[in-house]
Amino acid sequence: MTDVPRPVRVVLADDQPLVRSGLRVLMADHPDLLVVGEAATGTEAVRLVAENGPDVVVMDIRMPGMDGIEATRRITAGPATTRVLILTTFDEDDHVYGALRAGASGFAVKDMALEDILAAVRVVAAGDALIAPGVTRRLIADFAARPQAAPVGVPRPVEGITEREREVLVLVGRGRSNTEIAGDLFITVATAKSHVSRLLTKLGARDRVQLVITAYEAGLVTPSHG
Structure with a gap:
């Protein structure tokens, strides 16, 4: 009998229920992906990671209370091996550098094709890293503009x-x-x-x-x- 690979366990963290719902429904059609929790705030995301130990958190940056950057920092600093894929919009990507410095393993944007977002989840879960096309130049420019840049x-x-x-x-x-x-x-x-x-x-x-x-x-x- 062939062993069935364990699905990638995912937590969805976004303060917009419609975004979480859309991703959950989409992932339900893919047996290699399993949503094990949803969070509307960074605080909830950190708690769900501690409770469920997911493989990947799909994390929005701007959420009420603790934002996605601080949540990412706490998750990646903890004992869990959970990896974080930041998913946000291009007009809010001024925080790309901060998110990646906080320990995110990837950065995708919400206007990507849904299948590409799922592919990004798989890439990050496999231990690789991913930055959406076009984001690298913005990331470099953002770093260059920061006062701590060499x-x-x-x-x-x-x-x-x-x-x-x-x-x-x-x-x-x-x-x-x-x-x-x-x-x-x-x-x-x-x-x-x-x-x-x-x-x-x-x-x-x-x-x-x-x-x-x-x-x-x-x-x-x-x-x-x-």
Whole structure:
């Protein structure tokens, strides 16, 4: 008898009941996804994670009381292995940097196709990271505008990586996939993936999103070259 894979257990956190309902109904048609809780506030999301230990929280940013960024910070700082996918609207994405720095593993927007949102949940659940197309440049620009950004020409050095790994880190910072990195550097996809894995280990990064942040905090990626 073939073992049936355990479904990805999901908590939906959004203060709009219609959004939660739509996602719940959509996921009900996909046996590999299982909604185990719904939250209308960040406080409820944190509680549901503690009670249910879901694989992924689909998290809105703007909610009453504790917002999605603080909820994400508390969830990722806790003992649970739950990962957070931020789902919000483009006109509210000025908080992208804060959400990812808080520990989110992905950032998707509500005007994406519903199937793409489900695909994003699966990507994050599998331990990878995802940033919606078009968000990486906004993320870099947002970081560059922040007062704590390193002055131009005075990047914080990244220690302990090879020159090839530095090249890969730059491309990751520009939002390139493993396949695109392989094409850019004339290496195999497997080799590109191996370089990314070593970067994660050497830099103590949880996932690809943190590598993106590291790349432009180190000055390896700038808004004009993002």
